[in-house]
Amino acid sequence: MLRWTKTTSHKPRVRVSPLTSAESVLKIRSYMPILEIHNLVKTYTAPDGERTTILDIPNFTLEPGEQIALEGSSGSGKTTLLNLIAGILTPDRGQIRVAGKDIALLPESVRDRWRAEHIGYVFQTFNLLHGYSALENVELGMMFGPGVDKEFAAHLLERVGLRERMRYRPSQLSVGQQQRVALARALANHPNLVLADEPTGNLDRRHTDEAIALIRQICGENGAALLLVSHDYHVLGKFDQVRKLDEINLAAQAFAEAAAP
Amino acid sequence: MSATTHSPFLAGLYLIVRRSLRRHALSTTVTAASVALASGLVMAVFSIADQTRTAFTGGKIGYDAILGARGSPLQLVLNTVYHLETSPGNIPWKLYQTIREDPRVDLAVPYAVGDNYRGFRIVGTTEDIFGRLEYQPGKRFEFQGKGRPFDAKRREAVIGSFVAQRTGLRLNSTFNPYHGLTFDETMRHPEEYVVVGILKPTNTPSDRVIWIPIEGIFRMEGHVLRGSGEEFQAEAGKEIPDDHKEVSAVMLKFKNPQAGFALDQTINKQGKVATLAFPIGSIMASLFDKMGWVNRVLILVAYLVVLVAAGSILASIYNTMNERRREFAILRALGARRRTVFSAIVLEASTISALGVLAGYLVYAGILAGAALVVRAQTGVVLDVFSGHQVLYLAPIVMIVVGALAGVVPAFKAYSTDVAANLTPHS
Known part of the structure; x- marks a missing residue:
């Protein structure tokens, strides 16, 4: 069990819960979804000056502790969606509520802090x-x-099997080990939500299986919801819940209709 | 015991700056070296200028005026106080006697030049130079070991500490004077003098002087006296009539400051025979004012070097910005605020500057030690590396602030990094 129950004399750094992760998940679930998206629209301006809508998502929710894989092809707006949820990008319209807060309405500096405290991000x-x-990557x-x-940083690295390599730099680690460091870093601040953008894109099949199992297991142990995006059917097959981005994104549907003969 | 860091913002800044400095060790070292040169040069220029001005403007001279031949007061001061330049001429011994007896004059010490020993000036004077004259307010010459003043009737000499150090002359050593103020082996006088005293260091030009009885100057073979207007050569065993005697200058201590102004009126404005260099400090100050442009050029050069150093800080950090854009994007994605990355770059620039300033003290010490050697050898004035001049703490502060300002441009670039666009690697 990864849940860290260490307390400090001044201020508890780690949220201490008397509940097990499963109980905790149930308790949070009874209050509110961890992620709510309403009428989200994101456009971008092409080099020729034409404005194109890349995301138009009327509704999407993720419950506390829930693990969803989002299927999307290259260029479908997967990374843009995750960046919007993380507050790295801001939407043109709509709401993105993470743990009840509409992050698009937060001032940038508050949003940065909010991201650090509530969202873990594993990049492709x-x-x-x-x-x-x-170790420093996790501590940062x-x-x-x-x-x-x-x-706790050391404990996380130990949990992902890097006890002996904490002092190694990324260039001294294998790709699989780097991926585990990224996972440990994503969980360092006990996030409510972990976003994973094609996290196994650079791994072979065996390491992909291990990585997905590890991500799911550790998110589960920490009570963190997981939203993973991928175009790899092998990865998607590891999840109970798989949603297609094109199905929730009206912009993709409109594009498909326009492109149809 | 908690392992939690209490100031994550500062800890983050510290880690980012430390890692960046280490990763860019070569450019950090080169840039810090340029800052070291700049700060060391600025500190040295200001310190040397200030110390030489203080030393030469006579603020610490223990007597008030110099009486000498009609001519330049500046030449009189340089000749008598700093033992530089040639004497503008001589004045009759009678004038010395008159001024000595003046009720407004507390002390009058004669000063006669014309010979040297291995380039060190030999000055003929009286015992008053040791017993009564203060070379600086409250300070009189003191002897090392068993040294003593010369006997006015003998061929005895008292030498300054720098002379002893450079010539190797010791107590009871003997030497022959050479004619003229520059050393010429062919101009050796036959008279032999014995060293009876070595003065303790005074850190003044007097450390470079050999003092002998003034009678010795009068009687030195080949010396011609023209005090009466006619040429006269002393003969062994015969008294020299006062009318024929002459001196290069007279060092004067007045009973009150008004005496100086009164004598200035009498000698300089009404008289035609002699010049009174008074006040000594203002005469030297006017020289420094005339030469002030040299100092201003040096200071301008020092400021330019500071600007170049600031430019090198800016360039060295700015050049790393492209490769670090992704790093900043990752830090921002991890929750670092814009002001965090901005502060990190400014702090990095300040740290490079601070490292340079620390090394700058070594540069300053090196320049000042070298300058001190030259200035002391040439003038006897001693420059103090540890003078405590305010530039020693102002320059480092200014350099660090300039360094921080130089970091603002690259910091702004880091501040405005587009996070989403830079999170993916660019090949």
Whole structure:
């Protein structure tokens, strides 16, 4: 069990729950979805000046502890959607509520902090910082959130099987090990929601299976909801709930209709 | 015991800056070196200018005026106080006697030049130079070990500490003076002098002087006295009539400051025979004012070097911005605020500047030590590396602020990094 119950003398750094993860999930579920999207519209301006709608999502929700895989082909707006949910991008219209807060309405600096504290993000290319050790990569994620807990950072790396390689830099780790560091970093601040953007895109089949199992297991242990996007049917097959982005995105449907002969 | 860091913002900044400095160690070192040169140069220029001005403007001279031949007061001061330049001429011994007896004059010490020993000036004077004259307010010459003043009737000499150090002359050493103020082996006088005293260091030009009885100057072979207007050469065993005697200058201590102004009126404005250099400090200050443009050019050059150093900080950090855009995007995606990355770059620039400033103290010490050697050898004035000049703390502060300002441009670039566009690697 990964749930970290260490307390500090000044201020509990880690949320301590007397509940098991399953109980916790049930309790949160009774209050509100962890992610609610309403009438989300995102457009971009093409080089020729034409404005194109890439996302138009009337409704989408994710319950606490829920794990959903979102299927989408390349260029379908998967990464844009995750960046919108993470508050890295802002929508043109609509609401994105994470744990009850409409993050698009938050001032940028508050949104940054909110992201650090509530959302874990596993990128397709892992986006580890190469000048830093594995441990420092995890600690950096904590620095911009509630604060660094070195013991918990080490514990996370130990949990993903990198106990002996905490001081290694990303360039000294295999691709699979880098992916695990990225997972540990995503969970460093006890997020309510973990976003994973093609997290196994650079892994072979065996490592993909291991990585998906690990992500799902650790998110489950931490009570974090998981929204994973991928175009890989092998990955999608590992999930009970799979949604197609094109089905929830009206912009994709409109594009498909326009492109139909 | 908690392992939680209490100031994550500062901890994050510290880690980002430390890692960046390490990753760009070469450019960090080169940039810090340019800052070190700039700050060291600025500190040295200001410190040397200030110390030389203080040393030469006579603020610490223990007497008030110099009486000498009609001519330039500046030449008189340079000749008598700093033992530089040639004497503008001589004045009759009678004038010395008159000024000595003036009720407004507390002390009058004669000063006669014309010979040297291995380039060090030999000055003929009286015992008053040791017993009564203060070379700086409250300070009189003191002897090392068993040294003593010369006997006015003997061929005895008292030498300054720098002379002893450079010539190797010790107590009871003997030497022969050479004619003229520059050393010429062919101009050796036959008279032999014995060293009876070595003065303790005074850190003034007097450390470079050999003092002998003034009678010795009068009687040195080949010296011609023209005090009466006619040429006269002293003969061994015979008294020299006062009318024939002459001196290069007279160092004067007045009983009150008004005496100086009164004598200035009498000697300089009404008289035609002599010049009174008074006040000594203002004469040297006017020289420094005339030469001020040299100092201003040096300071301008130092400021330009500071600008170049600031430019090198800006360039070295700015050049890393492209490769670091992804790093900033990742940090922002992890929750770092814009002000965090902005502060990290400004802090990095300030840190490079601070490292440079620390090394700048070594540069400053090196420049000042070198300058001190040259200035002391040439003028006897001693520059103090640890003078405590305010530039020693103002320059580092200014350099760090300039460094921080140089970091603002690349910091703004980091500040405006497009997170989403830079999260994916660019090949």
